[in-house]
Amino acid sequence: MRLFSRANALHLGLIALLAALFFTLPAYHTGNLARIMVLAVFAMGYNLLFGYTGLLSLGHALFFSAGMYGLGLAMHLGAATPAPAFLAGLIAALIVSGVVGFLALRTTGVAFMIVTLMFAQAGYLTILYFGSYTRGDEGFVIQQAQRSLLGIDLSDDTNRYFAALILFAAALLVTGAIVRSGFGRTLVAIRENEQRATMLGYDVQRLKLIAVVLSGVLSGASGAAYALLFGYAGATFATVQYSIFPLLWVLLGGAGTTIGPLIGAIFMFYLIDYASGLTNAYLLLVGVALVALTLFASQGIVGTIRARWIRWLP
Amino acid sequence: MTKRDTSRPSLSRRGALKTLGATGLAATALSGLSGFAQAQSSAPIRIGFQVHRTGIGAAYGRWYDRSTTAAVARINEMGGINGRPVEIVAEDDGTDPKRGAEVVEKFATQHNCDIAFGTLFSHVVFGSAPRAGELKMPYFVVSEGHHVASGALNRYTLQPGITDVKSQVQAMAPYVADNLGKKVTMIFPDFAFGHDHRDYFTAAIEAQGGEVLAHIAIPPSETSFTKYFPQIPRETEVIYHVMVGPAVLTFVKEMGEFFGPSSPEIFGFIDSLEAVDLASPGLEFLEGSYFWEGNPRYAQADQSEYDAAYRAAVGVDDNGASVSDPKDVSTYSHMFGCWETLNIVKRGMEAAGYQGPDDRAKLIEAVEAMSDMSHSLDHPQGAKRFNGKTHQTFGHQYISKVEGGKLVVVHTTSIEDTLYEDEVDYTTQAF
Numbered sequence: 001m002r003l004f005s006r007a008n009a010l011h012l013g014l015i016a017l018l019a020a021l022f023f024t025l026p027a028y029h030t031g032n033l034a035r036i037m038v039l040a041v042f043a044m045g046y047n048l049l050f051g052y053t054g055l056l057s058l059g060h061a062l063f064f065s066a067g068m069y070g071l072g073l074a075m076h077l078g079a080a081t082p083a084p085a086f087l088a089g090l091i092a093a094l095i096v097s098g099v100v101g102f103l104a105l106r107t108t109g110v111a112f113m114i115v116t117l118m119f120a121q122a123g124y125l126t127i128l129y130f131g132s133y134t135r136g137d138e139g140f141v142i143q144q145a146q147r148s149l150l151g152i153d154l155s156d157d158t159n160r161y162f163a164a165l166i167l168f169a170a171a172l173l174v175t176g177a178i179v180r181s182g183f184g185r186t187l188v189a190i191r192e193n194e195q196r197a198t199m200l201g202y203d204v205q206r207l208k209l210i211a212v213v214l215s216g217v218l219s220g221a222s223g224a225a226y227a228l229l230f231g232y233a234g235a236t237f238a239t240v241q242y243s244i245f246p247l248l249w250v251l252l253g254g255a256g257t258t259i260g261p262l263i264g265a266i267f268m269f270y271l272i273d274y275a276s277g278l279t280n281a282y283l284l285l286v287g288v289a290l291v292a293l294t295l296f297a298s299q300g301i302v303g304t305i306r307a308r309w310i311r312w313l314p
Numbered sequence: 315m316t317k318r319d320t321s322r323p324s325l326s327r328r329g330a331l332k333t334l335g336a337t338g339l340a341a342t343a344l345s346g347l348s349g350f351a352q353a354q355s356s357a358p359i360r361i362g363f364q365v366h367r368t369g370i371g372a373a374y375g376r377w378y379d380r381s382t383t384a385a386v387a388r389i390n391e392m393g394g395i396n397g398r399p400v401e402i403v404a405e406d407d408g409t410d411p412k413r414g415a416e417v418v419e420k421f422a423t424q425h426n427c428d429i430a431f432g433t434l435f436s437h438v439v440f441g442s443a444p445r446a447g448e449l450k451m452p453y454f455v456v457s458e459g460h461h462v463a464s465g466a467l468n469r470y471t472l473q474p475g476i477t478d479v480k481s482q483v484q485a486m487a488p489y490v491a492d493n494l495g496k497k498v499t500m501i502f503p504d505f506a507f508g509h510d511h512r513d514y515f516t517a518a519i520e521a522q523g524g525e526v527l528a529h530i531a532i533p534p535s536e537t538s539f540t541k542y543f544p545q546i547p548r549e550t551e552v553i554y555h556v557m558v559g560p561a562v563l564t565f566v567k568e569m570g571e572f573f574g575p576s577s578p579e580i581f582g583f584i585d586s587l588e589a590v591d592l593a594s595p596g597l598e599f600l601e602g603s604y605f606w607e608g609n610p611r612y613a614q615a616d617q618s619e620y621d622a623a624y625r626a627a628v629g630v631d632d633n634g635a636s637v638s639d640p641k642d643v644s645t646y647s648h649m650f651g652c653w654e655t656l657n658i659v660k661r662g663m664e665a666a667g668y669q670g671p672d673d674r675a676k677l678i679e680a681v682e683a684m685s686d687m688s689h690s691l692d693h694p695q696g697a698k699r700f701n702g703k704t705h706q707t708f709g710h711q712y713i714s715k716v717e718g719g720k721l722v723v724v725h726t727t728s729i730e731d732t733l734y735e736d737e738v739d740y741t742t743q744a745f
Contacts, residue, residue: 026423026424027423028419028420028423028424031419031423032416032419035416125533125534125535128504128505128533128534129504131504131505131506131509132509135440135506136505136506136509137437137505137506137507137534138436138437138440138459138461138505138506138507139411139437139440139441140440140466141440141443141444141466141467142444144444144447144448144468155444155448157448230415230444230445231444231445231448232411232415232440232441232444234411234437234440234441235437235505236410236411236412236437236441237412272413273416273420276405276406277405280367280368280406282406283368
């Protein structure tokens, strides 16, 4: 793996572009981009499992919310500062994804989808059940005064944008390195033909569990960052809707591409944002656009570009 | 000290020319400025309306929209605010807290709104309020949640046009204990809205010498309720229910089948049946039962002139349905909050001499300074008492009985019944 490969150049260029956009875009769009970058980390986590390992989960909202509540409850109830609270979010996502992965990976295919969906639903109901701590569906606010990391106020627009960018950059470079490593190539081998990977001597079950946990921790990092940067944690983020979103972002952007999750998240965000300005029936427009994209660019935006024009895209 | 030379003329020719030139320039500049000021002063006041057009709050959103449109039309007919017309910029938040925060951001940074307004569902308020605070955007919610008065939010978030659930629930207990019974069983959805009722009503009925015999929490995903009714203790005198959502019709029907003709007294919150026609099949069992109403849905025999004018302005008939479609039942117990909040915003902006976003803090201070508001067309639901420290208003509550398929008011609480101790003082927070 060359350090200065075209893939690395693309990733670093994208990070530099995102940094430059902060100084050129109007405030509304930089605010949106900060959100999108955090959510793109969620999509990257999902992509690692779906796009590279071939496991379609319908329960990633559980991992996102594990990170969100790990951080949120530590700050809201435990009065923790952001750094240890963020670590608590990562640990919560690690434990939850480890347990879910261990149990759900006893199934495959459609059964895996259903089991992950049910775990996520159980997680959502657990948040509601412990409403006296979590405030259930209403959720809770993480006060502005608490959201200060090493003296840096993360509720400030500039600081928030660059905190989101740092998280996004770290996730992009790490996933970029993972998917081009031997481990990443083995995940692709499992996706392409699991039996062949098993016959070649790989411990497929263990590798898939590692993929679930990595995917879960990335999703949890996104959830924790969302709560920290935007000051709110609530059970809505644990609903099935938030398991479908990363799937859509990855499908739209391009499954099995490193920058596809970001492109998919941007596309979906602005599709909803602009369509809702045109008509009240914007969800219909969004649905038609998604169907059209799936029909005519089934590999997603970046996937189609890679298939047709730029073969080296990571 | 220098001695002044008085032998020279005080104004030289060059000086006079300079002065004339400067005066001319100043006059030109001032006339330009006054043109600018004129443009500023005639530009509309833009109110970002965060509306639940889709998602679980859509029925409420539809009526919040109509109530808001009617209120703004009236304000503009009266000359607008500070001589400027009011313009509503509506954005759908999908009844989702994440989108809610994005919409608040859109109001502030893209639509250049002066304030944000109109949110109902508590989780959307919780999701949006932090962003409103960071953007220093006054955020007037119409939610009836206890979130504002509990101190969980920030100085930029206010709820001056609708009372909160804590005061509503607390004010019901004296009537329930004195007229319906002291042994209560509560049936509520097992999420925050239900938990608020559980906690506040239990404390309030105990203060009246009553008790809650059983708390029956129904999981939100439940579609059939028959298995829960046997949990109701036999000695129950009153059933208190606050079920919401699409399953409420099934809930009422199954409760009717369970009890038959000999049921305990039944008391509910109209939230269960907002936008639902009381003549819907299965609701016959509610005949003779009692409801909290924020604002009486059916025009009462002693209807005030203000309620009549408000109904006419929004387009609601005497049965609480749309004048153009009797099946389109309003959310009458909540939507008045939009109308009243906008009138408070008008008074607040006028008191603050509001000119633009730089005066947002002055607007909040002006609203914080408000207290008693009389029953009027600005406040058709009834008089209000706003608490500037907690950013929460207090007002009369109504208890109605279902008689002949209509809700008839049998009791009106005083404002004092609804008061509780302050839990926060937002005025101590810096802007």
